[in-house]
Amino acid sequence: MIKENLNRVQENIRNACARAGRKEDEVTLIAVSKTKPVSMLEEAYALGVRDFGENKVQELVDKAGQLPEDIRWHMIGHLQRNKVKYIIDKVYLIHSVDSLRLAEEISKEAVKHGVTANILIEVNVAGEESKFGVSPEDTPGLIEEISRLPAIQVRGLMTIAPFVEKAEDNRIIFNALLKLYVDISRKNIDNVHMDFLSMGMTGDYEVAVEEGATFVRVGTGIFGERSYRITE
């Protein structure tokens, strides 16, 4: 099942790239494996998947300890400051930074571990009450503040789009995030070189690719249903 699902998702990404005149290698598929057993991740790994996304610190750490070292782990869920220390030397990219205090903690732990932390700013584009993330208006200021911290590198933006029936309805959200990303890139903030745009999930990743996503985060479309859509 994972094999067929993965093939279909990869094919859809290829087609979306072709429609948008983008190169296929501009887009990385993150297999969102939260709640799924290690055996399923092993199956995806055997099929060539190297980017996995998890939303809980404990689960990420457990799985990372049981799987090959060349996996790139993406922390995509809300991150509490007191848990940063457990993942700082295990994650490739933290997608969910939405406050200066969290960034300061990440910076502090990165210095301590002698690594550079790569992060994305989570933006709440639609202004949904139920979601984490910074408002688009506050994003440039936050990035400027973070850019002054040591051992932390802002690499781009991430959003979780609203749950919609029709994927097309999220096009304006993805396009708004792309515009914000371009605007901020043009500011040439010292120490900030943005190259990642993390947007699109099972329901809407093709639209996200058409609008410029460099990472899409697909769970259900690869591993099948979970008993819930998102927990943060």
Ligand SMILES: *Cc1c(COP(=O)(O)O)cnc(C)c1O
């Ligand atoms: C669970 C989750 C996903 C994947 O959701 P699917 O709809 O199963 O593809 C993507 N991003 C985040 C932040 C998530 O928590």
